[in-house]
Amino acid sequence: MAVGSSDQNGQSGPVAKPERPSSPGQEEFEVGSHTGTSISSNEEAVIMDDVPGQGQIGISHRENVLPPTHHTQNRSRRSSSFVRPNNPIVPRSQRRGLFGRFAVIPEVESPLEYKRGTKWTITAVVALAAAAAPMGSGIFLPALPELSRELNANPTITNLTVAMYMLAMSIFPLWWSSFSETLGRRTIYIISFSMFVVFSALSAVSVNISMLIVMRILGGGASASVQAVGAGTIADIWEPVERGRAMGIFYLGPLIGPLISPLTGGGLSGAFGWRSTMWFLTIYGGVMFIMIFFCLPETLANKKPAPTPVTSPDPNSTPLTRVNTATKSIKSAASTVRRFLWDPLAVLSYLRYPPVLISVYSASIAFGALFILNISIQSTFSSPPYNFESIILGCLYLPPSTGYIAASAIGGRWLDHIMKRQALRAGRFDDSVNPPKLIFLPEDRMGENMWLAASLYPLSLILYGFTAGLGVRYIPIPAIATFCFGVGSMLVFGAVTTMLTEFMPQRSSSGVAVNNFVRNFVSCVGAIVAQPLIEAMGNRWLCLMVGLFAWITGNGAIFLLKRRGEKWRREMDEALGTAPKKTHVGVRQVQHVGGVDGEGKTEQRGEKGSK
Numbered sequence: 330m331a332v333g334s335s336d337q338n339g340q341s342g343p344v345a346k347p348e349r350p351s352s353p354g355q356e357e358f359e360v361g362s363h364t365g366t367s368i369s370s371n372e373e374a375v376i377m378d379d380v381p382g383q384g385q386i387g388i389s390h391r392e393n394v395l396p397p398t399h400h401t402q403n404r405s406r407r408s409s410s411f412v413r414p415n416n417p418i419v420p421r422s423q424r425r426g427l428f429g430r431f432a433v434i435p436e437v438e439s440p441l442e443y444k445r446g447t448k449w450t451i452t453a454v455v456a457l458a459a460a461a462a463p464m465g466s467g468i469f470l471p472a473l474p475e476l477s478r479e480l481n482a483n484p485t486i487t488n489l490t491v492a493m494y495m496l497a498m499s500i501f502p503l504w505w506s507s508f509s510e511t512l513g514r515r516t517i518y519i520i521s522f523s524m525f526v527v528f529s530a531l532s533a534v535s536v537n538i539s540m541l542i543v544m545r546i547l548g549g550g551a552s553a554s555v556q557a558v559g560a561g562t563i564a565d566i567w568e569p570v571e572r573g574r575a576m577g578i579f580y581l582g583p584l585i586g587p588l589i590s591p592l593t594g595g596g597l598s599g600a601f602g603w604r605s606t607m608w609f610l611t612i613y614g615g616v617m618f619i620m621i622f623f624c625l626p627e628t629l630a631n632k633k634p635a636p637t638p639v640t641s642p643d644p645n646s647t648p649l650t651r652v653n654t655a656t657k658s659i660k661s662a663a664s665t666v667r668r669f670l671w672d673p674l675a676v677l678s679y680l681r682y683p684p685v686l687i688s689v690y691s692a693s694i695a696f697g698a699l700f701i702l703n704i705s706i707q708s709t710f711s712s713p714p715y716n717f718e719s720i721i722l723g724c725l726y727l728p729p730s731t732g733y734i735a736a737s738a739i740g741g742r743w744l745d746h747i748m749k750r751q752a753l754r755a756g757r758f759d760d761s762v763n764p765p766k767l768i769f770l771p772e773d774r775m776g777e778n779m780w781l782a783a784s785l786y787p788l789s790l791i792l793y794g795f796t797a798g799l800g801v802r803y804i805p806i807p808a809i810a811t812f813c814f815g816v817g818s819m820l821v822f823g824a825v826t827t828m829l830t831e832f833m834p835q836r837s838s839s840g841v842a843v844n845n846f847v848r849n850f851v852s853c854v855g856a857i858v859a860q861p862l863i864e865a866m867g868n869r870w871l872c873l874m875v876g877l878f879a880w881i882t883g884n885g886a887i888f889l890l891k892r893r894g895e896k897w898r899r900e901m902d903e904a905l906g907t908a909p910k911k912t913h914v915g916v917r918q919v920q921h922v923g924g925v926d927g928e929g930k931t932e933q934r935g936e937k938g939s940k
Contacts, residue, residue: 411435416442426515426627436626440566448566452575454624455559456582458518458617461525461610462552463583465545466494467590467726468606470707471719472598479603482538485860488704492856493542494549495700499849501550502557506842507673509558514565515627521554522621526614533607548610553849556583557842564830565628569769570745576827577741584737584819588730595723676839677846682901684771684832684894689844691783691886692825694879695818697851698790701875702729702814704859705868709797728808732815740778740823747776771831772894774824779887782824786817787880794872821883832898833905 411434412418419425419436429436434447443451469476469491477487509517528548535541559579567575597605679685706725710717717725751773758765793810796803826841833840862871 411444411447412437413442413444424627425629425631426513427519428622429515429627431623432515432626433623434626436628438631440628440630441568443566448575449578451566451625451628452563452578454620455555455562456579457585458522458621459555459559459579459582460584460586461522461614461617462498462549462556462586464586464590464613465529465549465552465610466491466498467587467703468594468597468610469494469603470591470703470726471595471722472603472606473707474711475598475719476603480538480541484708485857486538488856488860489542490538490545492853494545495849495856496853497546497549498553498556499846499853502553502842502845503676504673505554506557506561506839507676509554509561509629510836510839513627513629514558514562515621515625517554517558518621518625519618521551522614522618524548524551526611526618529607529610529614533604533611552614553845556845557839560826560830560841562625562628564834565630569831570749570767572830573744573748573774573823573827574741576830577737577739577744577823580737580741580819580823580826581734584730584733587726587733591726591730592720592723595719595721599719676836676843679833679840679843680847682832682904683897684890684901685829685840685843687886687890688825688828688832689847691883692822692844693848693851694883695786695821696848697855698786698875698879699729699814699818700852700855701859701871702790702793702811704856705793705797705863705872706811708860708863709868714800725808725811728812729815732812732817733819736816736819737823740820743778744774744824744827747778748773751776769831770895771828771898772890774828775887775891775894778820779824780884782817782820783883783887784817784880786814786821787876787883789814789817790872790879791876794868794870794876797868832901 417438419438421430424430424432424436426432426436434450437443473484473487473491476482476490477484480487505517505521525548528544528551532541532544532548535544559582560576563575563579564572593609594606597609680689703726707722709715710722710725748769749767752767752769757768757770759768789810793807793814796806796810799806825844829840829844859871866874
């Protein structure tokens with residue numbers, strides 16, 4: 330029923346109210362220049378703007394439609410505090426992910442458009458969740474001597490509780506990342522942390538070394554989901570220009586684990602026994618499950634399926650029979666098996682592309698050296714001339730962990746700064762948008778940061794090896810060496826992870842999963858062979874051998890990526906069909922500061938054309 334009208338020029342004039350008796354629950358209201366009667370609980374106002382220049386307010390009947398109350402207004406206000414006004418919120422009934430409707434932070438159509446505060450909240454939750462996996466390995470290191478005595482296992486077998494944990498962390502993310510690209514990030518987080526809580530509790534009640542190793546494998550695999558999927562979440566919500574800093578903050582989580590876990594493990598095992606370390610992991614996993622359940626919305630881009638064309642039945646089609654139905658069922662089962670068993674392993678095929686292979690190699694060598702260092706600290710300082718207790722052993726892991734955090738805090742900003750500088754030097758601007766934007770490439774992130782890192786951690790490892798056995802009065806020297814090792818290795822980890830999300834932007838979690846697989850496999854090997862090699866060669870020669878190998882090959886990898894990286898990346902994009910849209914690249918005059926290309930030197934970079 331029309332209760333308002335407009336003139337021919339679209340200007341509203343006075344409108345006479347219709348003669349209509351007001352019913353209970355109705356009172357006069359005003360909408361713009363339109364006036365009429367309010368809507369009762371079983372009616373709703375409908376704005377009809379089908380005719381240009383005209384507007385009508387109609388009344389349609391609908392059951393159980395109530396006027397907004399202060400409760401719904403408060404909910405709307407709370408939702409708007411997380412998202413920008415131009416970023417539509419997905420209705421609760423349509424939110425993706427396991428129990429997605431219970432998330433306090435709403436799912437939105439464009440995760441890149443979350444407010445900055447919301448982005449940092451999501452980043453913090455994911456970072457804390459990512460701390461669970463490295464915490465599970467580091468918390469056990471000070472307890473290994475006690476574990477050997479209680480379960481009657483030799484040190485090499487006891488080290489398997491750490492080595493197999495790392496091996497599981499390398500394999501399981503292949504499945505987690507593959508499933509996250511279809512099931513979404515939130516579902517994987519909730520399932521994996523439920524498993525982590527269960528297997529950590531079972532580890533705490535293990536009755537022999539075999540049961541403990543099996544439970545540790547399953548717990549390590551469950552906790553490793555965030556290491557791959559978490560980087561995908563960061564890529565979902567942050568633009569490339571800020572992604573390096575965000576990735577650095579994300580990596581603070583995995584580095585908090587190595588910082589607090591040895592100290593926590595030493596204190597707990599010294600006071601309550603090694604089982605208390607597993608109960609600590611159980612509690613931590615439960616707290617993180619609650620935070621994920623309520624604070625993490627689905628951030629994976631919603632890929633809308635293409636419309637299915639309507640076709641007429643084919644007169645020559647084969648009629649449906651039991652044989653045809655059975656054949657289709659077999660094909661469907663085979664497809665399911667392939668999806669759940671083979672497809673996750675297929676991501677390893679990305680290693681055939683040089684940018685991925687070389688980047689992963691750089692991180693893997695550093696990670697393998699890290700676990701050789703961890704085993705060496707535990708082995709060296711629990712033996713003569715030191716004979717330190719568990720709590721002191723835990724304190725010895727603080728210097729490298731402090732180095733990780735320091736590098737993570739500055740490394741992300743440094744990465745972003747270098748990337749911007751490299752793009753400016755090359756004069757790469759996208760002139761198809763106004764104002765023009767810089768065009769960033771993954772290899773732009775490699776600058777003096779990578780050269781420094783590739784030399785710092787190997788030389789620090791060598792210094793540690795030559796000073797670790799000198800006695801108590803010389804302990805500050807290996808402590809400084811391990812701090813520098815932490816800084817150098819973390820610069821490598823942060824740069825490689827960020828570049829992999831940009832080498833494979835449409836499958837960022839898969840790229841990080843490949844990296845985790847290789848580097849954790851190498852670290853597993855390092856954890857297994859470290860003790861026998863220390864006994865055979867000693868710290869000095871083992872660290873010298875590993876350090877020289879890492880220094881030579883690490884610098885060689887950077888040289889290859891800087892020299893051939895752009896060409897290899899373009900070939901990979903063409904092979905994968907992920908080449909970016911062509912954009913017009915304009916010529917820019919770039920004013921360089923002294924010390925880069927000369928004092929006050931101005932030159933033209935870039936060339937017109939398509940990229």
